[in-house]
Amino acid sequence: MADKHLMTEAEAKAVQGAMMANALVYIAIAVIAHFLVWNWRPWLG
Numbered sequence: 001m002a003d004k005h006l007m008t009e010a011e012a013k014a015v016q017g018a019m020m021a022n023a024l025v026y027i028a029i030a031v032i033a034h035f036l037v038w039n040w041r042p043w044l045g
Contacts, residue, residue: 007015037043
């Protein structure tokens with residue numbers, strides 16, 4: 001049976017890099033949002 005892949009290793013690394021960059025941007029936005037809300041209304045006393 002032939003070994004079939006959806007993409008080459010280089011393409012897979014490019015996709016992974018894009019996903020990691022998007023995840024880091026998402027996390028950064030979430031951290032900033034939490035910081036701003038914490039300054040507005042602290043929720044742990």
